[in-house]
Amino acid sequence: MQTKPFRIGTRGSPLALAQANEARDRLMAAHNLPEEMFEIVVLSTKGDRITDRSLSEIGGKGLFTEELEEKLASGDLDIAVHSSKDMPTTLPEGLCLSAYLPREDIRDAVVGRTAPKLIDLPHGATVGSSSLRRQALIRRMRPDINVITFRGLVDTRLRKLNEGQVDATLLALAGLKRLGKVEVITDILDPDTFPPAPAQGAICIESRIGDTVTDALLAPINDIRTYDTVSCERAFLGALDGSCRTPIGGYAVCEGDQIRLHGLIITPDGRSQHAISIDGHRRDAVALGTRAGQDIRARAGTSFFDSWS
Numbered sequence: 001m002q003t004k005p006f007r008i009g010t011r012g013s014p015l016a017l018a019q020a021n022e023a024r025d026r027l028m029a030a031h032n033l034p035e036e037m038f039e040i041v042v043l044s045t046k047g048d049r050i051t052d053r054s055l056s057e058i059g060g061k062g063l064f065t066e067e068l069e070e071k072l073a074s075g076d077l078d079i080a081v082h083s084s085k086d087m088p089t090t091l092p093e094g095l096c097l098s099a100y101l102p103r104e105d106i107r108d109a110v111v112g113r114t115a116p117k118l119i120d121l122p123h124g125a126t127v128g129s130s131s132l133r134r135q136a137l138i139r140r141m142r143p144d145i146n147v148i149t150f151r152g153l154v155d156t157r158l159r160k161l162n163e164g165q166v167d168a169t170l171l172a173l174a175g176l177k178r179l180g181k182v183e184v185i186t187d188i189l190d191p192d193t194f195p196p197a198p199a200q201g202a203i204c205i206e207s208r209i210g211d212t213v214t215d216a217l218l219a220p221i222n223d224i225r226t227y228d229t230v231s232c233e234r235a236f237l238g239a240l241d242g243s244c245r246t247p248i249g250g251y252a253v254c255e256g257d258q259i260r261l262h263g264l265i266i267t268p269d270g271r272s273q274h275a276i277s278i279d280g281h282r283r284d285a286v287a288l289g290t291r292a293g294q295d296i297r298a299r300a301g302t303s304f305f306d307s308w309s
Contacts (some may be wrong), residue, residue, distance in 0.1 A: 239293025
């Protein structure tokens with residue numbers, strides 16, 4: 001019988017805290033436990049501290065997870081709560097993604113200042129985004145647009161937008177919903193033409209492999225549909241060696257016992273791309289994602305990947 005609080009690790013941003021609180025609240029409800037049985041432990045990560053450069057310049061996705069994973073591996077944390085799209089495809093030895101909360105909306109949202117939609121922005125407008133995927137897709141849609149790196153917390157980006165530093169920015173719709181900021185949205189992008197990052201909109205929980213107490217704690221809150229779709233998307237990303245240095249989009253959809261994956265790789269300038277759609281049984285979600293990634297890599301060839309290295 002657990003007598004001390006379960007320690008939930010998280011970053012300290014308002015969005016990260018909202019996600020950690022959601023995980024805690026779901027665990028409380030699932031096990032009929034009081035709030036006192038959970039302690040939210042806030043850690044600062046390198047990705048939080050360095051905001052003046054793109055993630056691809058300073059090391060990629062692991063910058064948002066390293067400190068949390070060190071504490072998790074050492075036993076100082078019981079679980080860590082993350083945005084799934086921030087997770088590297090290869091985890092530290094002994095750790096795993098053991099549960100996913102029900103997924104929010106996967107789409108990207110536009111917050112426009114001089115026009116509500118990207119297509120309606122004035123010629124030569126400036127759009128801010130920290131995501132190479134979003135930057136490439138914006139350039140594909142509007143080659144005339146000036147795209148600049150735009151990092152920081154959601155409130156920081158919105159402030160910069162309102163100050164006139166950019167004409168528009170793009171943010172994950174899921175994050176704006178979780179922060180209660182949907183009123184700032186001026187347009188929502190169709191995932192068929194503007195595919196999201198793999199695992200976008202999903203909250204994942206990381207734990208130690210073989211920790212049976214934690215496994216039992218998390219099992220009731222694991223959303224199987226989200227687990228299957230995100231596992232498929234992460235396998236696709238892994239087969240492409242995906243990181244913050246590679247513009248990759250993709251999302252999976254479950255229908256009954258079937259799953260369909262739509263994937264895209266695109267050069268940073270938005271001029272060349274390769275897309276794929278593949279479907280199969282949900283039990284083969286990981287193998288399906290891997291096969292899609294291998295197929296699209298073979299079709300694109302090494303010269304395609306050399307263009308963004």
